[in-house]
Amino acid sequence: MSGSGPVVDLIAIDLDGTLLGSDERVSQANIDAVHRARDAGVTVLVCTGRGLAESVRAMRSIDQRDPVMVAGGSIIADPVSGETLHRFTMSHHVVDTAINMFHEVECPVLVMKDPSDIEYDYLVVNSDNEHPIHPITEWWMADHQLRVKYANRLEHDEHPDHTVRIGIVAESSISNPLAKRVAESLGDDVWMYDFPCVMPPGHSGEVVHILELFAARTNKWAAIRWYLENHNIDPSRVAAIGDQVNDVPMIEGAGIGIAMGNAIAEVQSHAKYTTASNDEHGVAHAIDSILSGSLSKLKV
16 A cells, blocks of 8 residues: 555454443444545454354344454454354363363363364363362353354364364452463463453452453464565554553564553553544544544543
8 A cells, every 4th residue: 555545454353341231232333434544445354262253243233254264363264154263272272271270270171173074162071070160161162053062072082183272261369370380390381371260241249350361472463474574565554452461462463553532551552543432433433543543632
């Protein structure tokens, strides 16, 4: 692109807390802005911690056809066919070590799979059924109609080469100290996040977190970089919009990093600009500022 065209070739957009409002819907203002970006010749990539099946509603609302970076960047998928274009898998040693640590705190382990050719989304490893599934996990799986298999132990996993992420859903009083232990034990062998999960309507009580592990150096920016290298796009010509800790790598890596108005402090500290919140159509404001070349309208 040249002349008076957009200052970017690609916009990477997170889902929860970003493209999605607090009602988990994409506003019409955001939908229209995404279409304006495409009409201007800008590629729009969705980059989310959700798996592909968990992102279907959002993808349909914006008629997403370009690749999507799902499962925290561990899978690059075609949203139309469901085909996996690339995946970053975890080693058996890391998975085995982490599962044993998760079971020590009596949590079942959610093993996210690349479902493209095995036809299920998660394997739940719950150590001889001793560790009950968290109610929020049950709600999430039912709400998104996820395909789930169960195994008592990791050695019963029939598709270990399809594992892209493992994690637990637990109260922060469990996940926070466990994250420190995992970091001490596995160090640079994993990429880890510990942050609040999406809650069901009306949830009250202690904040519930998702603690998730990926292969080393696997994150949203790694997935975006794979796409850039395959399409000869300079990172300086990329804008990234997000709100949570798992958006930091792409906010840092992109030429234009934009934090949502509702973003956590860590994201805002790494972003060059800040847009409105997810309930104020912040993505639409950011896209229109990019397309018009008026980034100064965003907070610096």
